[in-house]
Amino acid sequence: MVLSQNVSAVGPLNLYPMGMYPMVHISLMFGISYVLPDFSNESCTLKMTLRNLQSILSWELKNHSIVPTHYTLWYTIMSKQEDMKIVGDCTNITRSFCDLTDVWVNMTETYIPKVVGFRGNAALVSCMGSFFLTMDTLPLDPPEFEIVGFTDHISVNVNFQSVASKIPNEEGLQFYLALIEEQSGGTVKKHKPQINGNVTENFIYVIDKLIPKTNYCVSVYFEPKHPRKIKRSPLKCTLFQPGWKSESSESATIGGIITLFLVAAVVISTVAMLKRIGYICLRNNFPKVLNFYKLSVWVFPELPPLEKVATVEVIHINRKKKVWNYNYDDESDSDNEAAPRKSAGGYTTHGLTGRLWPASVSSVTLEDCSDPAAEERDLPEPEADAEALMAPGPSPWQSECTSRGYQGRGNLLQDPFSEEDSSPTEGSGDRIVFNVDLNSVCVRALEDNDDSEVTPMLPSGPEETVVLEDPDETESNLLLVASGGGAQLPSPGPSAEYPWPEDSPSDKSDTSESDVDMGDGYVMRLMNREIFN
């Protein structure tokens, strides 16, 4: 009974001419035992097995009750019409397999084997099949190998001698490529060492650029055409020791530097961004006066220029209240204006009275001195450096008299309203400010008889007290006291009044204005100048 089977078998390596490129991985395995499926429904099953690069055809009877004593193998090919050829090494064999490594060498052929089981000379069973060797890529058993870990690499020593003899010819070996498969942390990396020519000795493959303190496992195998049919060798692992301290330290150093650089870059960019948006380092456009960068100015502030000051003693004089009508006209003021009174010295005094303020607002009372015979007025000595201080008051000044053109010695008293040097009065709603150039006026202290209401001043030292008062006034007036020592506001009290210097056209000459001391209290112009300049 002819058993027809169509079984594809994997032939030995030597059966593979050029064109078969089983991939040899050094995950390197050698010798996948490949059992071809049994397509036959006959009495026996033919199997083609590749083991250690040997093509082994084996058979198994389905009916175990029939046990042949020996077997004989024949074969033919499909491409040619040839008769069955007997396999010499597989004639009258008792084993149930046959090594066809050196018989079936043409990969393009489809081989038709025939196995006949005999018992004596009687054929008990016959099996046939077909094997297309090409369809079954060559799974090979992996070769033996060893791995050695060094400080900077792992060396894989592959012993091809165990399989070199099984590699049929150069041609077959040329197309084997070895790959190394690493398993580190679950990562599989394939290496593909180039193997040229016959490999009959050990093959050493070096794996470098490894991560220290990592367990590496190596497996070798030959990769057939069909990627599913691969036989991998058992894994051999080694812990990669950090003998790579230099490189690891270098890598750590480089990593640290890079990390620092990145951190610095991030910080700088953040600061720059914040500064740009104004979140930090806000600009302070302070006024210059608040500019305290000039330390010298801060520490040694510039003192304001000294102002000429004069000590003024304020004498309070109680006078009658007189309503100021703000009419500087002589006629209109005739009612309100105090009539110029004639002093004993012949001066016509005009007085400007001001309201006495508890705030020690000094006011000046000017009297129009038009007394030509005024020469016995006692006029306190003026201060050397005193000058009249006229402070505005919250209430309007009351001008009691206007100074007329004075005559005589040191005609100092002038109409404050007409004096050129005098600045015009300024009047606000509540006050009138008189700016009188004391250089152009004559001040004197009023006598007691002229102004009994006026309490005498309290001169202090070489002070010259100037009293400007109107006897008709009951309003207390503040007398301006020129003091050489500085402006002083005298305490209200008796004050000495000194009349205006009388107009003495003949007694005194102009030339003596400057330094004539009238002796009766009048202050000559010069003295006044000394005072008020």
Place this chain on the structure above:
Amino acid sequence: MSAEPDVIRKCMWPVCLMGLFVTGILSLDCNLLNVHLRRVTWQNLSLLRRMSKSFPIECLKESKAFELPQEILSHTQPLTRDIKEAFYEMSRQAFHIFIQDTFKSNWEEKHLRQVQIGLDQQLQYLEQCLEEEEENEDMREVAEDERTQSGTPVPQLSNLELRRYFNRIDRFLKDKKYSHCAWEIVRVEIRRCFYFFHKFTALLRRK
């Protein structure tokens, strides 16, 4: 009113992707031709092997030697274009054989269809790449003429041999009246041819 623009907007993106995809498919990279041929040829081999569970031994007596022209590989320095042309010829002839609707065997039809599709794709791929080569190989034609004059076998001879080979197969089928055994024998033979050309892809890769 706004339904159409919405539809257009919705369909625009898939259409664009499809266009790019189609363009990518149509513009196959000829640099990967050897990879494609190797893969497709091996798939066809597997399909032919699985198409029939076993070769009927009774058909062995009807086997015939179709004389596959193995001398193609005997050329010491076959040109890439020659290999591609041979591949094209082989694919075209095999496709012609398997496209015939005269199967009287119990082959699994899905395998047969897959073989037909694989061969068709292989043909299209080869046509495109060969046209590109023709546009860029004017100088090579000059070189081929010179080589022809030097006595080197004309590359087109391999194609002629291939055509004869497949003609024998086709005639065998006709003679056997497309019997089951004839088809089985043809299947085994073409499988052998496919493997033969599978080795050609290694030559393409080397070049």
